[in-house]
Amino acid sequence: MSQSPAILSTQNLVKEFQGFRAVDGVDLNVREGTVHALVGPNGAGKTTLFNLLTGFLPASAGRIALGGRDITGQPPEHIARLGVARSFQVTSLFAEVTACAHVELALQATAGLGRSFWRSDKQMRRFTSRAMELLDQVGLARHATRSAGSLPYGHKRALELALALALDPKVLLLDEPTAGMGLEDVDRTVALIGRVREDRTVVMVEHNMNVVGSLADTVTVLQHGRVLAEGPYRDVRSDPKVVEAYLGADVA
Amino acid sequence: MIRFVVTRLEAHPAWVRWGLLAAGLLLAFGLPWTLYPPVATDILCWALFAVAFDLLLGHAGLLSFGHAAFWGTSAYATGLIAIHSGLPFYAAVLCGAVAAAVLAVPIGFLGVRRSGIYFAMVTLAFAQMVYFVANQWSGLTGGENGLQGIPRTLPGVDLSDSFVFYYAALPVVLLGLLAAWRVVHSPFGRVVAAVRDNPARARALGYPVDRYKVVVFTISAFLSGLAGGLYAVNHGFASLQEVYWTTSGKVVVMTVLGGIGTLWGSLIGAGVIVRLEDWLATAGFDEVGLVTGGIFIVVVMLFRRGLWGTATHLLRRRFGALSEDTGEKHRPEHDREAPSQPVPS
Structure with missing residues (x-):
């Protein structure tokens, strides 16, 4: 796949809650026009990262950039108006x-x-x-x-x-879009995300590995607030570190 | 016969609303015939004040405990303008309301950063500052003596008769009520309700929630100012009572009594309280607060929706679609479990 420029990126992003580092020095590069999945066990910092990216939480350290523009510390409504729409977990x-x-x-x-x-x-x-x-x-x-x-x-x-689609965003952040859905609804949602990704960038937190496998160009695996592995789904799923830490016996 | 009327009303719920509106207008036009006219005008002023307050409490979810600041600031400003400029009282009241709105911008700006009880405390603190200024700056406000001799100026019309003045004041109040209704049922009003119900979601949609709160706070203060200015002209007098915290408390009682978020319930709350206070004072009973406070407690304990809210709730259960708010807000409860029907398109 060709390397398009990063539309959403973070540099050494940190979020600390009273000594606990929920997000601990994350460098993320979401390339324009791709579907980028964030996976990892519960408590890995995925939702915290989402809240940082959309301005709902202030970063303790580090930078967030949208299309080359620094958006660190911007309030959520500004980030939304810059073209980043989110769904809530x-x-x-x-x-x-x-x-x-x-x-x-x-x-x-x-x-x-x-x-x-x-x-x-x-x-x-x-x-x-x-x-x-x-x-x-x-x-x-x-x-x-x-x-x-x-x-x-x-x-x-x-x-x-x-709601997120109604904002016609450049970047769509979806926090577990298929959680709690029946099989039929999951298929429709996957097809819909497949359609709407045509002219936008999608970042999603998702536990359903079938969904990740069928949609994501890039997968970032988080653990304890750090990036454990990153790459195409088939590479990541066979990465021994990931297999050990997260995918475990289900996939290995 | 009754059965016939009920079935007709069930078929045409809009008729109920037009009927209520007609009854309300009839009552508004007939009030000074049944009551001592200055008291009737007091009811008008408090009714507008209570509706302005409900716009903030019921629709934006912000409990201000300092609305006397806006009512009172406008009372003084209106009085000073009427005394010193000789302008028609309409212009003086409008200027007073603008003064209240201008005051509301910084208070709202600082207040909306807090919510719940903290918002109430911030507004109370500012209202007490306004009281302090009004008390100390006696050269301008008359201090303890109040601002005396506010004229009822209107070129070509003699308004010295309170009966006549009632009908001069009525259009201002009706316009104020219309404005409040329009704000609630506007695109802006939809956003304000959304911000009240779920501020985080509203922000994620790109709505600057604090700015919306400041604007609705300012509109509420403006309408409160209209009411306060009229009140001062009605009495020819503006006193420290107008900026005292008990005035802030009284408007809370009226709104809660009528029903929070019902808008028109506040009219009833205001009518009941003003009428009752007048009646008790006439009867020589001094502890008015004991009675209004007692009624307040009973209503809060037994009719959580307030007088109007309880009445419309019962009516709505009877007539289904009679809805006071944005229509879709009050879906019948049984909708919850019903299987959804395919809609032919």
Whole structure:
């Protein structure tokens, strides 16, 4: 594969919680247009790394750059507006708002209508058809008028994905996009990520190795907050260090 | 007959809302016929204040315990402008509300960095500073004596009769209520509700949540200022009471009594409290706080949604679609378990 330039990179990134280093000197280079998977056992620092990349946690040390621009210390809303959208591992939605209104809210964020306090919210209907398209893509068209709180877990995950896609981001960060989904939904999500990666970069935390294997160009294995191995999936999965540390008896 | 009406209303839930609106307007226009007119105007002012407060508490989820700062600042500013400029009282009230909004920007800016009880404490601290300034700067505010002799100026109209003044004040209040309703049901209002429910998710979508909170805080302060300015003109007088913490507390009681987040419930809360205080004072009962406080406790313990909130909850269960908020917010509970039906497209 050709080496495209890094769109999202970190240099010696550290996050320390009261003496405990959750992320301990990570150098990450996510190349533009690739799907980059972060894997590792629980507590390896994957979600912390996500929170650092999206500004939800301040870094203790190190640098984060997006397309060559230093974004260390930027608040989450700035990073989102620079074209980095994320989903949350623990589903994070507005419980009483319908699925369709969720996506409308996300579409409105990029359109800048949200500042209008003198207009009717009927203005938001201009986003409805696009919102329905996105819901259809993630398989939620039938549930558009249901409140997010009433959706089953797998559908909530799909809605998370629709929200991130609604921002039309350059970089899509997905925290366990298929967790809790049934087999059929996993296949649809994998196909969807395969489609949306055409014109963007995807970074995902994922435990399902079938998903990682079928989507990821590059896999970074984290352990104890450090990078244990990095490379194409087939190389990483046969790396003895990785086999010992993480994949264990399942794969070896 | 009743059965017929009920079935018609079930078929057309919008009629219930128009009916309630018509009843509310009728009540608003008829109020000074049934009450001592200055008290009727007081109800108007407190009603707008309580709705402005609910915009912040119910829809943005921010509990301010210093809203007297905005009500009172506008009362003084309106009074000073009315006394010294001779402008029509509408202009004076508008300037007073702008003064309240200007004050709200720095307070909101510093306050929204904290949430919950800390936000309440920050706003209380600022309101106490405003009280201190009003008390010390007696050359301007009259200190303990208050600001006396605020005129009801309107060229060509004699407003000295409180009955007439009520109808001069009513449009201001109705416009203020309309503004609050518009803000709640605007694209901005949707974002504010989202920020209240899940600030982290709103930030991930790219919404600067603190800025939204400051803006809604400022709008609330502006509307509170409209109310406070009108109140000062109504009484021809602005006193330290207007910036005292008990005024901040009173508006909290009204909003909670009516029902947090219902907007119109605050009107009822304000009406009940002002009417009750007037009645008790007339009867020569001094411990007004004992009674309003007692009612407050009973309502909080028994009707958690407040008077209006409880009433609409019961009505909504009866009529299904009668919804006060953004429509989709109140899906029926039984939707939760129902299997989803395919929608023909």
